[in-house]
Amino acid sequence: MSDVTTPTEEWTKPLPTPDDVNRDYWQAGTEGRLLIQACPHCGHRQFYPRALCTSCAGEPEWLECTGRGTVHTFTIVRQMGMRAFRNELPYVVAMIELDEGPLIMGNVTDCDPESVRIGLPVEVHFINAADDVGVPMWRPVPAR
Amino acid sequence: MDRTPVIVGTGLSDYPVAPHLDGVQHHVQATQRALADAGIDKSTLDGYVGVGGSGGMMIDDAVTMAEYLRIDHRYIDGTMTGGSSFEFHVQHLAAAIREGLCDTAIVTYGSDQLSRMGRQLGTGGFQRPGQRVAGPIQYEAPYGNSLVGAYAMHAARHMHEFGTTSEQLAEIAVGVREYAMLNPHAMYRDPMTVDDVVSSRMIADPLHKLDCCAITDGGGAIIMTTAERARDLPQPPVYVLGAAGAQTHWNVSQQVDFTTSAGAKAGPVAFARAGLTPDDVDMLMFYDSFTITCLILLESLGFVPRGEGGPFIAEGHLKRGGRWPLNTDGGGLSSSHPGMRGIFLLIEAARQLRGQAGEAQVPDCQVALCAGSGGWLSCIGVAILGAEHP
Structure with missing residues (x-):
């Protein structure tokens, strides 16, 4: 279980849409759990959630992740028109390589954007965008 | 009957700033100019190809434009792969012409991106606050x-793996600007140095403002037919020697490898079809949405080994007078980028192969390679064009 933050202000960023395929994924986020899919037939792991395994076309199942990964690549966004994001400039958008394999997009928070590097170990935390939507975010793993 | 596919007419609408035209009018003006260039009547057209959706409120998808232009077609294609759509169109249309599905077809594009939507494309954000997003x-x-x-995420990973530098990327923008200075219509024509690029404002690290293409208005059209018909037409025919397309992902977070592109698959197919290698190519028209786009296309299409593009470019090989002159119209980086640029690659390559490029003419230009990148380096379309009958 990872940190889950429920913001006091209304979520004004784009809001994901739970559906029959991804409902468990977004719901798990509100409980501090990160899910990807794994195929019971061929073992393939994938993100984002789909109704089929992209490798063998079988029916994938959920796999709960450790919530750890590394920064595979990233950018520091310094210009963005949409107000909800403009207020947070500059911020990091990264592709995180999960310990379980797949890549997932997210913001790297709780650090100086200039300190982010490819290979940086990160851990997941969540922000509740709605009652049924927990959005995964990432922060550097604290030094021990 | 020689059904080798050829380009026999091209047309550009007014650019880069054309507040007097809406997107559909760009399609129309480009169509009129391409017909005049080809020396054919509109009634000759029996194929229509196009892609819309690049200009705010206007409706310009393929079936709508085929109706608006009233083209009595027996072949239509509206394949949409983003900015590379037109290189995919050439692949499809070349096959259709060879097969006899149509004899003479027009491909059109038009966008009033700058005049109607401003510069929000690159960094504007597409959603309204709190809006639900699906898919x-x-x-x-x-x-x-x-x-x-x-x-930028591609550039960052390429720099990490191969030591590519911002200065090397900047050389691409500088070389293309030198050609823009020869194009009286180009959006940006002032002299520019590597230092100007790397000291310009950072938009999304590591990409600076001058690593990014212009946002403009504009439209284009090309007319394709058979080599047989081309014999009676006024312009020197431009032959489609080989074309191919491939896709790795659509949304950027599904990219498989941030240092290469589907050009690694499409390139060899197009070259094999043409019976050529990169050594045979005289000039390049790459989709220069950003400097990094050109670097990744150069490597993934096999012009240089993977990871060696940065130092190669810094040696000036893509500049005027270099081994492979790049984007001789001034490119998207300095001349015009109205939403989707793919058709302009074909039009400029045709100008070079006809020997009509004036001061920007690449000497003895026999083979040109156009490579479009659609989406977020997602769909790569390659068209190899030649001045001589294959």
């Missing part, structure tokens, strides 16, 4: 990435 984009939209940021 695969919902796994990206909450994080506020920009279009520039999607390409």
Whole structure:
């Protein structure tokens, strides 16, 4: 279980849409759990959630992740028109390589954007965008 | 009957700033100019190809434009792969012409991007606050990435793996600007140095403002037919020697490898079809949405080994007088980028192969390679064009 933050202000960023395929994924986020899919037939792991395994076309199942990964690549966004994001400039958008394999997009928070590097170990935390939507975010793993 | 596919007419609408035209009018003006260039009547057209959706409120998808232009076609294609759509169109249309599905077809594009939408494309954000997003984009939209940021993530990874530098990327923008200075219509024509690029404002690290293409108005059209028909037409025919397309992903977070592109698959297919290698190519028209786009296309299409593009470019090989002159019209970086640029690659390559490029003419230009990148380095379309009958 990872940190889950429920913001006091209304979520004004784009809001994901739970559906029959991804409902468990977004719901798990509100409980501090990160899910990807794994195929019971061929073992393939994938993100984002789909109704089929992209490798063998079988029916994938959920796999709960450790919530750890590394920064595979990233950018520091310094210009963005949409107000909800403009207020947070500059911020990091990264592709995180999960310990379980797949890549997932997210913001790297709780650090100086200039300190982010490819290979940086990160851990997941969540922000509740709605009652049924927990959005995964990432922060550097604290030094021990 | 020689059904070798050829380009026999091209047309550009007014650019880069054309507040007097809406997107559909760009399609129309480009169509009129391409017909005049080809020396044929509109009634000759029996194929229509196009892609819309690049200009705010206007409706210009293929079936709508075929109706608006009233083209009595027996072949239609509206394949949409983003900015590379037109290189995919050439692949499809070449096959259709060879097969006899049509004899003479027009491909059109038009956008009033700058005059109607301003410069929000690159960093504007597409959603309204709190708006629900569905489909695969919902796994990206909450994080506020920009279009520039999607390409920046490719540049960052390429720099990490291969030591590519901002200065090397800047050389691409500088070389293309030198050609823009020869194009009286180009959006940006002032002299520019590597230092100007790397000291310009950072938009999404590591991409600076001058690593990014212009946002303009504009439209284009090409007319394709058979080599047989081309014999009676006024312009020197431009032959389609080989064309191919491939896709690795659509949304950027599904990119498989941030240092290469589907050009690694499409390139060899197009070259094999043409019976040529990169050594045979005289000039390049790459989709220069950003400097990094050109570097990744150069490597993934096999012009240089993977990871060696940066130092190669810094030696000036893509500049005027270099081994492979790049984007001789001034490119998207300095001349025009109205939403989707793919058709302009074909039009400029045709101008070079006809020997009509004036001061920007590449000497003895026999083979040109056009490579479009659609989406976020997602769909790569390659068209190899030649001045001689294959």
